[in-house]
Amino acid sequence: MENADGQKRVLLQGNEAIAYGALAAGCNFFAGYPITPATEISEVLSEKLPQEGGTFIQMEDEIASMGAIVGASLAGAKAMTATSGPGFSLIQENLGYACITEAPCVVVNVMRGGPSTGLPTCVAQGDVQMARWGTHGDHPIVVLSVSSVSECFSITVKAFNIAEKFRTPVIILSDEVVGHTRESVNLPSPEELLIFDRIAPTVPSDWYKPYANNNRSVPDMASFGDGYRHHVTGLVHDEKGFPTQKPQEVKQFLTRIHEKITKGFSEIVLHKAFEMEDAEICVIAYGSVSRSAQRAVKEARQQGVKAGLIQLVTLFPFPRRVVDAALRQCRTVIVPEMNFGQISREVSRVNPGDARVVKLNKVDGTLITPEEILHKLVNLQ
Amino acid sequence: MADAVGAYDGKHVCQTQSYGPEARGGKSKAELVISNEPIDYPKALQVDLLLAMTQAACDAYFYETKTDGLLVVDSTYVEQIPTSRAVAIPFTKIARQDIGRELVANMVALGAVGYLSGQVDLKHLEMALLSRVPKGTENMNRDALQAGIAEARRIDLSALPGSIIGDWENEV
Amino acid sequence: MRCSVSVFYLPLTLFEGKMEKKVSASPKASAPQKGAKAKKSEVPAKETGSVAPKEKKRILYSVKFFYEWCKSCGLCSALCPKQVISTDETGKPRVENPDACIGCRICEIHCPDFAITVKKRKDTRRSTDGKR
């Protein structure tokens, strides 16, 4: 299982796959705090990172973990942390700092039941809106979800690429089922992977403006110690990185950090479609639930129901175009979630008006089963 | 076992398990799905083979087995076997008496289940097992596995009833 | 923005011609004196311009204020061991008796606003800038 070279077929747990994905993406710094069900990510990286010349550190809490990875990121590292609900709550403070300083980093949240200590070892999807709006202020952020062990690997690589390319924190929402599932997967060889690294400035250091706008809206990023002395602050700042309260500059800054995500929409927004060509009723799902949904769609097809599935990989920015198309195509859309409707709210929001958005919610700490979705599909067709 | 089937046999496997306090004792469970196609729903829907190492586990999970599923129990601990379509092997006792360590009871069971399931190449199972156990314990674990396989070979599955509910179901 | 010479207050030298010898760099006298211990100068404490100094090599210092940055906190005048600095009615510091300065630089290192520079001064040099 150790040798992940070539198209080696290995048996991996979801959490382990996230760790290997991070390593494949070039992650060389990890700070974390133990929490079920995300601890395996720390465990694997504590063993593997030093071998690869990277650094692993177990901090005193999640606030510190997030602080450390932002610090490491500003010093040039590709950094990641992993946690679950309660830790995710603590991370929010410095996640906001990562947003405003545009520090590339990846945060993995292996979701468990909440609120508070909640259901430590049970599955849930209750942190979806929190991932989007958890830290205060109107900030842009990218949220990806994973549903299988192979996705754990590939989406983690993708998350690092998005983080580095757009200078943004990227959140990966896994869940207890995905995290603890062991599956046989084919790991791609390092040569097969597309890796993106942040763009460093090339101008003379006197000319460097750490937050200058450009056509990508993503400023070139110098690391501490590279000769581009600059100021990094959690205050709203001007192009040079110094605090400002001038309405014009504040507006410019906040607009730009939103724009960079909008401009990257085509690269950031990912989804998978299954049996959608002629679908008349479809399921929109994400995370482990999308696998129940896939099973349900297969069985529904066997029963003659023209069902389809849209699996959302990117949750935020919300894949409006994909969902909009599905809503136009199908009269009924079922959104199964292990919460009281955090994505169905988004689906309803983008509903052009004539589609029926049906929620299927389960909040008992167990995975939604294929039968439950199938039942809806058959009844609502 | 998942490693053997997934990595060495080249089939698709998917294993989930219960976590938390119960994983340290009592009715913990691990589920394994084996398929020739990619697996969608990661959990087991209906179980073909249930291995119960304790009475509590047997009671809790027995009802998830298929009507023609096979129940394998550790007869050291499971006293009430809820079906006649069951294989009772005293894994813990074998481990204690033949190998000398109760700890390897699950390896004995793995050997038996590997054999009884018919889903795994037994050579691969041994290879996968040896690649995962701590150094210095290979022989003990191999012996345990082989003891399990040997024990299971003595079982004649065809002698068991076809379904746990009853043969009449097949006639309907 | 930059500190240019024009904005410095050049202390008015009250006497002239008495100090013939040019000051040569003396490491001992210019060495930093620690905090409150900087009292071992041979210069009489209340030297005023009208009194002729002794026939000793003396090092003179200029205390310059960068008024753009000065917030008139009063630390320099309060901490000066030789009462070289006084404050005017608005609280702004000014040099009262420049020749009394022993170059301890307590005012300089305690100025929170980096608005004081203490430098050696040649005795012949005089300010022409009466105002600040």
Added chain:
Amino acid sequence: MLESAEVIRQEYLRHNKKFPHVWCPGCGNGIVLGSLLRAIHGLQIPKDDIVLASGIGCSGRMTTYVDFNTMHTTHGRALTFSTGIKLAKPELNVITIMGDGDATAIGGNHFIHAARRNLDITAIIVNNSTYGMTGGQYSPTTPYGSKSTTSVYGHVEHSFNIAELAVTAGAAFVARGTVYHAAQLDGIIKKAISKRGFSVVEIISNCHVQHGRRNKLGSAATMIQSYKENAVTVAQAAKMSPEEMEGKFSIGVLCDLDKPVLTEEYDRLRRESQKEMK
């Protein structure tokens, strides 16, 4: 040789920033900043190799004004960011500036763990016994009985001794200074920066505007001069009884130990893990 304020102004202050700085007239933060810059100048560390991180509060504003790699972080978390920076680029010289509330209230946990971890970071804690920027609320170092905007009847909690806390938490180098003893402070900060391992410098500073005014401690000058009376050297303090130490504090180096530094230890761990892999 103490560097002239001219050198400090020309070489280390950011000329595109608005001066005079934001602190109140007579604030000790400016004195601390001067000491720090003189120490850095004295050590001849290239500006590119210094990272200065600060938290939130009056002292947090220090980073804006100086021409290093600077970082103004969230409240109390400066040390966590510094930890990340130092581990990711051990060749950088990381200095963290915090206030008393910053370091020992909201950041107390990070502070003791950074000390325990012994990463080669210098932590400078400007202790002015109050939360100045938010308007003079009581902090973990506000003396018992003091008045603040949140203890108008007198403070009924007891205060931390930051330097001793750092010693107990395992810092390799701990020293205390005051803004009155500014020349001595230069030397202490130099030692702290040169020290391999986690070094803490607690600097007793004045907040005459918030803490001083409410407790009738006088002007900035009076407060700063009072440190001269109340400070005793570490050696003297060792001979004094607790009663004699009442109202006084020790200054100087409290502890200076040589213990393994985390970055070096981790390097060793890396080499061992790589050996094991082969």
